[in-house]
Amino acid sequence: MGEPDSGSSAAPRVRRFDVCNGDADGLCAVVQWRLHQPADAVLVTGLKREIELLERVPAGAGDEVLVCDLSMQRNRTALLRLLERGARVRYFDHHAVDEVPRHPALEAHIDLASGVCTSALVDRHLGGRFRAWAVVGAFGDNLGALALRLAAQIGLPADACERLRRLGEAINYNAYGDDECDVHIAPARLYPLLARYRDPLVFLAHESVAAEIDALRRDDLAQAMRQRPHWEGAAGAVYLLPDAPWSRRVIGSFANALALAEPRRAHAVARHGAGGDMVVSVRAPIETPEGAGELCRRFGGAGRAAAGGIDRLTPNQLGRFVREFAAMRWGKGAPDGASGPARGART
Numbered sequence: 227m228g229e230p231d232s233g234s235s236a237a238p239r240v241r242r243f244d245v246c247n248g249d250a251d252g253l254c255a256v257v258q259w260r261l262h263q264p265a266d267a268v269l270v271t272g273l274k275r276e277i278e279l280l281e282r283v284p285a286g287a288g289d290e291v292l293v294c295d296l297s298m299q300r301n302r303t304a305l306l307r308l309l310e311r312g313a314r315v316r317y318f319d320h321h322a323v324d325e326v327p328r329h330p331a332l333e334a335h336i337d338l339a340s341g342v343c344t345s346a347l348v349d350r351h352l353g354g355r356f357r358a359w360a361v362v363g364a365f366g367d368n369l370g371a372l373a374l375r376l377a378a379q380i381g382l383p384a385d386a387c388e389r390l391r392r393l394g395e396a397i398n399y400n401a402y403g404d405d406e407c408d409v410h411i412a413p414a415r416l417y418p419l420l421a422r423y424r425d426p427l428v429f430l431a432h433e434s435v436a437a438e439i440d441a442l443r444r445d446d447l448a449q450a451m452r453q454r455p456h457w458e459g460a461a462g463a464v465y466l467l468p469d470a471p472w473s474r475r476v477i478g479s480f481a482n483a484l485a486l487a488e489p490r491r492a493h494a495v496a497r498h499g500a501g502g503d504m505v506v507s508v509r510a511p512i513e514t515p516e517g518a519g520e521l522c523r524r525f526g527g528a529g530r531a532a533a534g535g536i537d538r539l540t541p542n543q544l545g546r547f548v549r550e551f552a553a554m555r556w557g558k559g560a561p562d563g564a565s566g567p568a569r570g571a572r573t
Protein backbone atom coordinates (compact mmCIF):
# COMPACT_ATOMS: atom_id res chain seq x y z
CA MET A 227 0.00 0.00 0.00
CA GLY A 228 1.26 3.39 -0.92
CA GLU A 229 4.20 1.82 -2.79
CA PRO A 230 5.19 3.21 -6.17
CA ASP A 231 3.75 0.93 -8.87
CA SER A 232 6.35 -0.46 -11.36
CA GLY A 233 9.29 -0.40 -8.94
CA SER A 234 10.43 3.09 -9.94
CA SER A 235 11.65 5.48 -7.32
CA ALA A 236 8.91 8.01 -8.15
CA ALA A 237 6.68 9.21 -5.33
CA PRO A 238 3.48 7.18 -4.91
CA ARG A 239 0.88 8.41 -7.33
CA VAL A 240 -2.05 10.28 -5.82
CA ARG A 241 -5.28 8.49 -6.56
CA ARG A 242 -8.46 10.53 -6.78
CA PHE A 243 -11.99 9.42 -6.04
CA ASP A 244 -15.12 11.42 -6.80
CA VAL A 245 -17.98 10.13 -4.69
CA CYS A 246 -21.50 11.46 -5.16
CA ASN A 247 -25.15 10.70 -5.12
CA GLY A 248 -26.28 9.72 -8.61
CA ASP A 249 -29.04 12.33 -8.69
CA ALA A 250 -28.80 15.69 -10.50
CA ASP A 251 -27.52 17.60 -7.48
CA GLY A 252 -24.73 15.10 -6.82
CA LEU A 253 -23.64 14.69 -10.43
CA CYS A 254 -23.81 18.44 -11.20
CA ALA A 255 -21.72 19.18 -8.12
CA VAL A 256 -18.93 16.85 -9.30
CA VAL A 257 -19.25 18.09 -12.90
CA GLN A 258 -18.55 21.64 -11.71
CA TRP A 259 -15.58 20.54 -9.61
CA ARG A 260 -13.98 18.52 -12.42
CA LEU A 261 -14.51 21.30 -14.97
CA HIS A 262 -12.70 23.54 -12.52
CA GLN A 263 -10.00 21.02 -11.68
CA PRO A 264 -9.66 18.42 -14.46
CA ALA A 265 -8.03 15.20 -13.26
CA ASP A 266 -8.34 11.47 -13.66
CA ALA A 267 -10.59 10.36 -10.89
CA VAL A 268 -12.48 7.17 -10.14
CA LEU A 269 -16.18 7.97 -9.96
CA VAL A 270 -18.10 6.20 -7.20
CA THR A 271 -21.82 6.79 -7.52
CA GLY A 272 -25.07 4.91 -7.60
CA LEU A 273 -28.79 5.31 -7.56
CA LYS A 274 -30.55 7.87 -5.39
CA ARG A 275 -31.12 5.36 -2.60
CA GLU A 276 -27.45 4.35 -2.44
CA ILE A 277 -26.14 6.73 0.17
CA GLU A 278 -23.45 4.85 2.03
CA LEU A 279 -20.94 5.05 -0.80
CA LEU A 280 -17.84 6.13 1.10
CA GLU A 281 -17.28 2.61 2.40
CA ARG A 282 -16.63 1.55 -1.22
CA VAL A 283 -13.68 3.94 -1.58
CA PRO A 284 -10.26 2.24 -1.22
CA ALA A 285 -8.32 5.49 -0.76
CA GLY A 286 -5.19 5.51 1.38
CA ALA A 287 -2.37 7.80 2.40
CA GLY A 288 -2.06 10.85 0.19
CA ASP A 289 -5.10 10.01 -1.93
CA GLU A 290 -7.77 12.64 -2.56
CA VAL A 291 -11.46 12.06 -2.09
CA LEU A 292 -14.18 14.46 -3.20
CA VAL A 293 -17.60 13.78 -1.68
CA CYS A 294 -20.73 15.53 -2.93
CA ASP A 295 -24.33 15.32 -1.79
CA LEU A 296 -24.03 12.29 0.48
CA SER A 297 -25.18 12.44 4.10
CA MET A 298 -22.13 12.74 6.35
CA GLN A 299 -24.22 11.22 9.11
CA ARG A 300 -24.70 8.04 7.10
CA ASN A 301 -21.07 7.95 5.92
CA ARG A 302 -19.43 8.97 9.17
CA THR A 303 -17.69 5.68 9.99
CA ALA A 304 -16.24 5.33 6.50
CA LEU A 305 -15.20 8.98 6.50
CA LEU A 306 -13.30 8.60 9.77
CA ARG A 307 -11.64 5.44 8.46
CA LEU A 308 -10.48 7.21 5.28
CA LEU A 309 -9.06 10.09 7.32
CA GLU A 310 -7.32 7.62 9.60
CA ARG A 311 -5.74 5.93 6.58
CA GLY A 312 -4.30 9.29 5.54
CA ALA A 313 -6.63 10.27 2.70
CA ARG A 314 -7.54 13.91 2.18
CA VAL A 315 -11.26 14.50 1.93
CA ARG A 316 -13.13 17.48 0.51
CA TYR A 317 -16.80 17.23 1.43
CA PHE A 318 -19.73 19.28 0.08
CA ASP A 319 -23.20 18.50 1.41
CA HIS A 320 -26.51 19.83 2.66
CA HIS A 321 -28.01 16.83 4.48
CA ALA A 322 -28.57 16.86 8.24
CA VAL A 323 -25.55 15.88 10.32
CA ASP A 324 -25.17 15.92 14.11
CA GLU A 325 -21.52 16.82 14.17
CA VAL A 326 -18.85 17.42 11.54
CA PRO A 327 -15.62 15.70 12.63
CA ARG A 328 -12.60 17.97 12.98
CA HIS A 329 -9.58 16.68 11.18
CA PRO A 330 -6.74 18.54 9.43
CA ALA A 331 -7.26 16.44 6.28
CA LEU A 332 -11.01 17.10 6.12
CA GLU A 333 -12.25 20.17 4.26
CA ALA A 334 -15.98 20.30 4.91
CA HIS A 335 -18.47 22.60 3.21
CA ILE A 336 -21.69 21.71 4.97
CA ASP A 337 -24.71 23.99 4.89
CA LEU A 338 -28.04 22.76 6.21
CA ALA A 339 -30.12 25.78 5.18
CA SER A 340 -33.36 24.67 3.54
CA GLY A 341 -32.86 26.75 0.37
CA VAL A 342 -29.47 25.28 -0.46
CA CYS A 343 -28.22 22.24 -2.36
CA THR A 344 -24.80 20.71 -2.92
CA SER A 345 -24.44 22.04 -6.47
CA ALA A 346 -25.01 25.54 -5.09
CA LEU A 347 -22.36 24.97 -2.39
CA VAL A 348 -19.80 23.97 -5.03
CA ASP A 349 -20.92 26.95 -7.14
CA ARG A 350 -20.38 29.25 -4.17
CA HIS A 351 -16.92 27.77 -3.57
CA LEU A 352 -15.96 28.23 -7.23
CA GLY A 353 -17.31 31.77 -7.42
CA GLY A 354 -20.01 30.82 -9.92
CA ARG A 355 -17.64 29.58 -12.61
CA PHE A 356 -19.97 26.90 -13.92
CA ARG A 357 -23.16 28.32 -12.55
CA ALA A 358 -25.43 26.90 -15.26
CA TRP A 359 -24.62 23.42 -13.93
CA ALA A 360 -25.56 24.58 -10.42
CA VAL A 361 -28.90 25.73 -11.87
CA VAL A 362 -29.43 22.18 -13.20
CA GLY A 363 -28.56 20.65 -9.83
CA ALA A 364 -30.86 23.02 -7.95
CA PHE A 365 -33.78 22.26 -10.27
CA GLY A 366 -33.05 18.56 -9.78
CA ASP A 367 -33.40 18.97 -6.01
CA ASN A 368 -36.72 20.75 -6.56
CA LEU A 369 -35.28 24.07 -5.37
CA GLY A 370 -36.88 26.21 -8.06
CA ALA A 371 -36.43 29.55 -6.28
CA LEU A 372 -32.70 28.92 -5.78
CA ALA A 373 -32.30 27.77 -9.39
CA LEU A 374 -34.06 30.87 -10.73
CA ARG A 375 -31.92 33.14 -8.54
CA LEU A 376 -28.71 31.50 -9.79
CA ALA A 377 -29.99 31.65 -13.37
CA ALA A 378 -30.79 35.36 -13.06
CA GLN A 379 -27.25 36.03 -11.86
CA ILE A 380 -25.86 34.76 -15.16
CA GLY A 381 -28.59 36.42 -17.22
CA LEU A 382 -30.11 33.16 -18.44
CA PRO A 383 -33.21 33.83 -20.57
CA ALA A 384 -36.48 32.22 -19.53
CA ASP A 385 -36.51 29.59 -22.29
CA ALA A 386 -32.96 28.47 -21.47
CA CYS A 387 -33.91 28.33 -17.83
CA GLU A 388 -36.86 26.13 -18.67
CA ARG A 389 -34.59 23.74 -20.61
CA LEU A 390 -32.24 23.51 -17.63
CA ARG A 391 -35.19 22.79 -15.36
CA ARG A 392 -36.21 19.86 -17.54
CA LEU A 393 -32.60 18.66 -17.67
CA GLY A 394 -32.28 18.79 -13.86
CA GLU A 395 -35.53 16.91 -13.46
CA ALA A 396 -34.49 14.32 -16.05
CA ILE A 397 -31.09 13.64 -14.46
CA ASN A 398 -32.72 13.44 -11.07
CA TYR A 399 -35.40 11.13 -12.39
CA ASN A 400 -32.80 8.80 -13.81
CA ALA A 401 -31.46 8.05 -10.31
CA TYR A 402 -34.66 6.45 -9.08
CA GLY A 403 -35.05 2.70 -9.10
CA ASP A 404 -34.24 -0.40 -7.10
CA ASP A 405 -31.27 -1.26 -9.27
CA GLU A 406 -29.69 -0.27 -12.55
CA CYS A 407 -32.14 -2.40 -14.54
CA ASP A 408 -34.88 0.06 -13.59
CA VAL A 409 -33.17 3.20 -14.87
CA HIS A 410 -32.58 4.44 -18.41
CA ILE A 411 -28.82 4.81 -17.96
CA ALA A 412 -26.65 4.10 -14.92
CA PRO A 413 -25.63 7.41 -13.29
CA ALA A 414 -21.98 6.32 -13.54
CA ARG A 415 -22.40 6.14 -17.34
CA LEU A 416 -24.36 9.38 -17.51
CA TYR A 417 -21.69 11.39 -15.68
CA PRO A 418 -18.99 11.29 -18.40
CA LEU A 419 -21.56 12.51 -20.96
CA LEU A 420 -22.36 15.51 -18.76
CA ALA A 421 -18.78 16.27 -17.81
CA ARG A 422 -17.80 16.74 -21.45
CA TYR A 423 -19.69 20.03 -21.57
CA ARG A 424 -18.91 23.28 -19.80
CA ASP A 425 -22.40 24.48 -20.68
CA PRO A 426 -25.43 22.26 -20.02
CA LEU A 427 -27.30 23.97 -22.89
CA VAL A 428 -24.62 22.70 -25.28
CA PHE A 429 -24.95 19.26 -23.71
CA LEU A 430 -28.69 19.40 -24.48
CA ALA A 431 -28.03 20.42 -28.07
CA HIS A 432 -25.65 17.49 -28.67
CA GLU A 433 -26.91 14.58 -26.60
CA SER A 434 -30.31 12.87 -26.79
CA VAL A 435 -30.17 11.08 -23.45
CA ALA A 436 -32.00 13.79 -21.49
CA ALA A 437 -34.92 13.79 -23.96
CA GLU A 438 -35.12 9.99 -23.71
CA ILE A 439 -35.28 10.09 -19.91
CA ASP A 440 -37.83 12.90 -20.08
CA ALA A 441 -40.16 10.87 -22.33
CA LEU A 442 -39.94 7.88 -20.01
CA ARG A 443 -40.63 10.11 -17.04
CA ARG A 444 -43.74 11.65 -18.57
CA ASP A 445 -45.15 8.18 -19.29
CA ASP A 446 -44.47 7.01 -15.72
CA LEU A 447 -45.91 10.19 -14.23
CA ALA A 448 -49.12 9.89 -16.24
CA GLN A 449 -49.50 6.39 -14.82
CA ALA A 450 -48.95 7.65 -11.23
CA MET A 451 -51.40 10.54 -11.63
CA ARG A 452 -54.18 8.02 -12.25
CA GLN A 453 -53.81 6.72 -8.65
CA ARG A 454 -56.12 7.82 -5.82
CA PRO A 455 -54.67 8.88 -2.44
CA HIS A 456 -54.45 6.16 0.23
CA TRP A 457 -55.08 8.81 2.90
CA GLU A 458 -55.97 12.46 2.56
CA GLY A 459 -56.34 15.23 5.15
CA ALA A 460 -56.47 19.00 5.19
CA ALA A 461 -52.69 19.37 5.37
CA GLY A 462 -51.59 16.64 3.01
CA ALA A 463 -52.00 13.29 1.34
CA VAL A 464 -50.37 9.85 1.31
CA TYR A 465 -50.25 7.76 -1.87
CA LEU A 466 -49.57 4.05 -2.10
CA LEU A 467 -48.22 2.68 -5.40
CA PRO A 468 -47.86 -0.95 -6.56
CA ASP A 469 -44.41 -2.47 -7.12
CA ALA A 470 -43.46 -2.12 -10.79
CA PRO A 471 -40.56 -0.68 -12.79
CA TRP A 472 -42.55 2.53 -13.44
CA SER A 473 -43.41 2.99 -9.77
CA ARG A 474 -39.81 2.26 -8.72
CA ARG A 475 -38.70 5.08 -11.02
CA VAL A 476 -41.52 7.55 -10.49
CA ILE A 477 -41.87 7.71 -6.71
CA GLY A 478 -39.69 10.78 -6.06
CA SER A 479 -40.74 12.62 -9.19
CA PHE A 480 -44.39 12.01 -8.37
CA ALA A 481 -43.80 13.35 -4.84
CA ASN A 482 -42.20 16.49 -6.33
CA ALA A 483 -45.04 16.94 -8.83
CA LEU A 484 -47.60 16.67 -6.03
CA ALA A 485 -45.62 19.15 -3.91
CA LEU A 486 -45.49 21.67 -6.77
CA ALA A 487 -49.17 21.25 -7.60
CA GLU A 488 -50.21 21.92 -3.99
CA PRO A 489 -47.48 23.99 -2.33
CA ARG A 490 -49.38 24.36 0.95
CA ARG A 491 -49.79 20.64 1.51
CA ALA A 492 -47.40 17.87 2.50
CA HIS A 493 -47.17 14.64 0.50
CA ALA A 494 -45.91 11.14 1.03
CA VAL A 495 -45.67 8.49 -1.66
CA ALA A 496 -45.15 4.91 -0.56
CA ARG A 497 -44.71 1.88 -2.74
CA HIS A 498 -44.39 -1.80 -2.05
CA GLY A 499 -40.97 -3.35 -2.60
CA ALA A 500 -40.16 -6.89 -3.67
CA GLY A 501 -39.63 -8.13 -0.09
CA GLY A 502 -43.01 -6.83 1.07
CA ASP A 503 -41.56 -3.77 2.80
CA MET A 504 -42.29 -0.27 1.59
CA VAL A 505 -40.19 2.63 0.34
CA VAL A 506 -41.49 6.11 1.12
CA SER A 507 -40.76 9.58 -0.29
CA VAL A 508 -41.89 12.54 1.83
CA ARG A 509 -42.21 16.20 0.80
CA ALA A 510 -42.99 18.97 3.28
CA PRO A 511 -45.23 21.77 1.96
CA ILE A 512 -43.13 23.99 -0.32
CA GLU A 513 -44.45 27.08 1.49
CA THR A 514 -43.39 25.78 4.92
CA PRO A 515 -40.52 23.43 4.15
CA GLU A 516 -39.82 21.85 7.50
CA GLY A 517 -40.14 18.45 9.13
CA ALA A 518 -39.78 15.96 6.26
CA GLY A 519 -36.37 14.63 7.34
CA GLU A 520 -37.46 14.57 10.98
CA LEU A 521 -40.53 12.47 10.19
CA CYS A 522 -38.46 10.06 8.09
CA ARG A 523 -35.81 9.63 10.79
CA ARG A 524 -38.49 8.36 13.18
CA PHE A 525 -38.86 5.41 10.82
CA GLY A 526 -35.15 4.84 10.18
CA GLY A 527 -35.10 7.09 7.11
CA ALA A 528 -33.19 10.26 6.32
CA GLY A 529 -33.54 13.59 4.59
CA ARG A 530 -33.62 17.34 4.79
CA ALA A 531 -36.24 19.71 6.15
CA ALA A 532 -38.06 19.88 2.82
CA ALA A 533 -37.69 16.33 1.53
CA GLY A 534 -36.93 12.93 2.98
CA GLY A 535 -37.24 9.24 2.41
CA ILE A 536 -37.63 5.94 4.21
CA ASP A 537 -35.90 2.94 2.68
CA ARG A 538 -37.78 0.31 4.59
CA LEU A 539 -41.17 0.65 6.18
CA THR A 540 -42.81 -2.62 7.17
CA PRO A 541 -46.48 -2.99 6.18
CA ASN A 542 -47.55 -2.92 9.83
CA GLN A 543 -45.75 0.39 10.34
CA LEU A 544 -47.83 2.02 7.60
CA GLY A 545 -50.73 2.87 9.92
CA ARG A 546 -48.42 4.56 12.41
CA PHE A 547 -46.64 6.40 9.59
CA VAL A 548 -49.93 7.78 8.26
CA ARG A 549 -50.97 8.87 11.78
CA GLU A 550 -47.66 10.63 12.41
CA PHE A 551 -47.71 12.20 8.94
CA ALA A 552 -51.24 13.48 9.68
CA ALA A 553 -50.11 14.86 13.07
CA MET A 554 -47.14 16.77 11.65
CA ARG A 555 -47.03 20.54 12.12
CA TRP A 556 -45.29 21.46 8.91
CA GLY A 557 -43.32 24.64 9.33
CA LYS A 558 -44.92 27.33 11.46
CA GLY A 559 -48.44 26.54 10.32
CA ALA A 560 -51.35 25.93 12.66
CA PRO A 561 -52.08 22.40 13.85
CA ASP A 562 -53.88 20.61 11.10
CA GLY A 563 -56.38 18.41 12.86
CA ALA A 564 -54.05 15.57 13.75
CA SER A 565 -56.48 12.70 13.72
CA GLY A 566 -57.14 13.47 10.10
CA PRO A 567 -60.69 14.34 9.19
CA ALA A 568 -61.08 13.88 5.48
CA ARG A 569 -60.63 16.90 3.28
CA GLY A 570 -63.70 19.09 3.41
CA ALA A 571 -64.81 17.82 6.81
CA ARG A 572 -65.58 20.56 9.34
CA THR A 573 -64.01 20.48 12.77
Ligand SMILES: [Mn+2]
Nearest residue numbers: 251295344367
Ligand atom coordinates in the same frame (compact mmCIF):
# COMPACT_ATOMS: atom_id res chain seq x y z
MN1 LIG B 1 -29.00 17.33 -2.86
